[in-house]
Amino acid sequence: MAKEIFMPKLSSTMEVGTLLQWFKEEGDSVEMGEPLFEIMTDKINIEVESYEEGILLKKYFKVDDEVEVNACIGYIGEAGEKVPDNPPAASEESESVENVQEEASAEGQEQTVSTDSDQEENKDGKVRATPAARRISRENDLSLSAISGSGPNGRVHQQDVEAALVAGVIAVTPLAEKIAADHGIDLNQITGTGARGKIEKQDVLSYLEKADEISKETESEPAERIKLKGLRKAVADKMVQSVQSIPHVTLTSDVDMTNVIDLRKSLLPVIEKDTGYRLSFTEVIIKATANALMKHPKLNASLIGDEIVMNNEVNIGLAVAVDNGLIVPSIKNVNQKGLAALTQTSKELGKKARENKLKPDEMRGSTFTISNLGMYAIDAFTPIINGPETAILGVGRIVEKPVVVDGELTARPMMVLSLSFDHRAIDGAPAAAFLTDLKANLENPYSLLV
Amino acid sequence: MRELTYLEAVREAMSQEMRQNEDVFILGEDIGVYGGAFGVTRGMIEEFGPERIRNTPISESGIAGAAVGAALTGMRPILELQFSDFITIAMDQMVNQAAKIRYMYGGKGKVPMVLRTPSGSGTGAAAQHSQSLEAWVAHVPGLKVVQPSTAHDVKGLLKAAMDDDNPVIFYEHKLLYKTKGDVPEEQYSIPLGKADIKREGTDVTIVATAIMVHRALEAAEELEKEGISAEVVDPRTLVPLDTETIIQSVSKTSRLVVVHEAVKRGGYGAEIASMIAESEAFDYLDAPIKRLGGASSPIPYNPELEKMHVPQVPDIIQAVKETLNKA
Numbered sequence: 001m002a003k004e005i006f007m008p009k010l011s012s013t014m015e016v017g018t019l020l021q022w023f024k025e026e027g028d029s030v031e032m033g034e035p036l037f038e039i040m041t042d043k044i045n046i047e048v049e050s051y052e053e054g055i056l057l058k059k060y061f062k063v064d065d066e067v068e069v070n071a072c073i074g075y076i077g078e079a080g081e082k083v084p085d086n087p088p089a090a091s092e093e094s095e096s097v098e099n100v101q102e103e104a105s106a107e108g109q110e111q112t113v114s115t116d117s118d119q120e121e122n123k124d125g126k127v128r129a130t131p132a133a134r135r136i137s138r139e140n141d142l143s144l145s146a147i148s149g150s151g152p153n154g155r156v157h158q159q160d161v162e163a164a165l166v167a168g169v170i171a172v173t174p175l176a177e178k179i180a181a182d183h184g185i186d187l188n189q190i191t192g193t194g195a196r197g198k199i200e201k202q203d204v205l206s207y208l209e210k211a212d213e214i215s216k217e218t219e220s221e222p223a224e225r226i227k228l229k230g231l232r233k234a235v236a237d238k239m240v241q242s243v244q245s246i247p248h249v250t251l252t253s254d255v256d257m258t259n260v261i262d263l264r265k266s267l268l269p270v271i272e273k274d275t276g277y278r279l280s281f282t283e284v285i286i287k288a289t290a291n292a293l294m295k296h297p298k299l300n301a302s303l304i305g306d307e308i309v310m311n312n313e314v315n316i317g318l319a320v321a322v323d324n325g326l327i328v329p330s331i332k333n334v335n336q337k338g339l340a341a342l343t344q345t346s347k348e349l350g351k352k353a354r355e356n357k358l359k360p361d362e363m364r365g366s367t368f369t370i371s372n373l374g375m376y377a378i379d380a381f382t383p384i385i386n387g388p389e390t391a392i393l394g395v396g397r398i399v400e401k402p403v404v405v406d407g408e409l410t411a412r413p414m415m416v417l418s419l420s421f422d423h424r425a426i427d428g429a430p431a432a433a434f435l436t437d438l439k440a441n442l443e444n445p446y447s448l449l450v
Numbered sequence: 451m452r453e454l455t456y457l458e459a460v461r462e463a464m465s466q467e468m469r470q471n472e473d474v475f476i477l478g479e480d481i482g483v484y485g486g487a488f489g490v491t492r493g494m495i496e497e498f499g500p501e502r503i504r505n506t507p508i509s510e511s512g513i514a515g516a517a518v519g520a521a522l523t524g525m526r527p528i529l530e531l532q533f534s535d536f537i538t539i540a541m542d543q544m545v546n547q548a549a550k551i552r553y554m555y556g557g558k559g560k561v562p563m564v565l566r567t568p569s570g571s572g573t574g575a576a577a578q579h580s581q582s583l584e585a586w587v588a589h590v591p592g593l594k595v596v597q598p599s600t601a602h603d604v605k606g607l608l609k610a611a612m613d614d615d616n617p618v619i620f621y622e623h624k625l626l627y628k629t630k631g632d633v634p635e636e637q638y639s640i641p642l643g644k645a646d647i648k649r650e651g652t653d654v655t656i657v658a659t660a661i662m663v664h665r666a667l668e669a670a671e672e673l674e675k676e677g678i679s680a681e682v683v684d685p686r687t688l689v690p691l692d693t694e695t696i697i698q699s700v701s702k703t704s705r706l707v708v709v710h711e712a713v714k715r716g717g718y719g720a721e722i723a724s725m726i727a728e729s730e731a732f733d734y735l736d737a738p739i740k741r742l743g744g745a746s747s748p749i750p751y752n753p754e755l756e757k758m759h760v761p762q763v764p765d766i767i768q769a770v771k772e773t774l775n776k777a
Contacts, residue, residue, distance in 0.1 A: 130704075130735055130736045130737060130738075131732050131733050131734070131735045131736075132704050132733065132734050132735055132736035133736065134733075135733040135734070150775065151737075151775050152775070157736050157737070157775070158704060158736040159736075
């Protein structure tokens, strides 16, 4: 009797899971506890292991399909067992299930009448094979259903199994098969050392070693391929979603940082004495941004569904580069914090982010994001909005540039701000007004005291 | 080596034993001057006299009962039934007395006797004189059952039967009496329960008994011309049965055809087929087991119909080819 495979419910809030990949194909044998498929929920990506042992008979969904929890996504059973062509209805709809079964049995009766005798013989779904054929296919891990029989009524004989063996139906242990698949190795290239040439784990590993040596010798090392998974996959998915669904517009503006540099110089020892952390330009920019956001609440809004949510708090997300990805810890209520508190919070969150110790709460709730590439030789860029936020600020380097002040050409420490906004929620004029105010805040930071 | 007919080999086995063992004697209908229905004992009364070659009344029950009694008192009687069909009349003595006494008396008494009797069709003797009822006696614990197929085997097996302390039913096939083979002059014994591979082969095992051994060998010869290598196994004794030799052979060839002359329904071939299905040879079977046996009808008097009743060489060839999907 074939067993159903269900979409697991992994958390109390999970309603659907997205199939990321199947590790098995229809017809593959599956051990209990072997990874069967990978799903993504609203919270995590996880590999789901099989609760059953047998042959994967049916897959109803493909990669990227969203499947409701507890829905049947496939069947595991014995080779040749019949399973429905379409996924059975969820269990609560018992009435419709019964109807389906009745229909199915009615169909079955018709078939009995109409099919010729050969097919009727095999209607129970069992493979017709001699004991010897069964023994040899068992010894070689072959599936009898994959072998065409030469005997009466398609009976599989010893010679059919032997022919299948010679023809290269490859005998392989499930583990070896998985390792080979993970490395993208064609099993035909591997010589098995197990009984009757069965490919075992060790054979795949030694093939990999040998392949490594050869590639080192020949110098033309093949490009490393890194599977998109975990944080990388989360970042990738989020970026695609943002770029594809949000109409981005990016505004840039040059900011004279002379006064911010003076401000920082004078506050640096004070704040260091107070908190033990060194004030950086980032915190001043955060402070100036929060101030501007208070004046331009549309830039602090979130676009959720078909509603623009005017957030009461000003929580600024700070993009932090970590190994293999990007994390955005959120600094809460920035408008209520002084530079000392901001310095302490942003430094602590940055450290936690790099050490991968952020709590979920510290990653949630930002209403606006700042991405600072000022430590690199970058002037301006086009940041991608961290949805459902409606805008993001990109910060470039501070560099001495010739500018005209009072009719005189002079060198000033200049910095480019790049503001990307969601044109669905905000139009160009208000965004420009915000950026202009922000520029004014930074060029005259003492206005923040007002 | 010297050639003897099957019939002469039987006579020689008995004569040699009687010359050295005073306890052995023969009893049966017209076995004296007439020499028995098929002439097996012809001339023996001259050598051993009427005391030891005893003519009896026409009563198989009486003959069998007298033999059981003689055996219990220490003699080693050989009784001859003219046709194996008549064993029905001796059945109570054989089944309820001969087969049971040693067991029921805890081994304190024994019944060392041989019941010799010609079986099989092919002589135009019709329904009451042509049967092969060996499965009846093979079913009864306490009786040993022997079916020799050659002159050589019949002499050695009869010696073993005469030496055995249990009742042995010894079937001689009527059509085999005139067949010739090399037979050693001296006495020798072929142990009961030891099958003989009459021909070695690799593609199919034919287990055949009595006259069917010869038809199987002939079929094997024909099959060889078509590139099919048949192994012919002669169990020689049905009880005890040499299961090991048959299992090994089937494990090697993966195919089994069982052939006997007795009616297929309920015949001993069913026992052999079942034994293989239950054995470790099962996993080596690459075709359904085939049984060939007599038709489910009385044996006809018409010679053509009589032939059709029992398996012939073409039937065996056909069955073998079916197991190889070459029919």
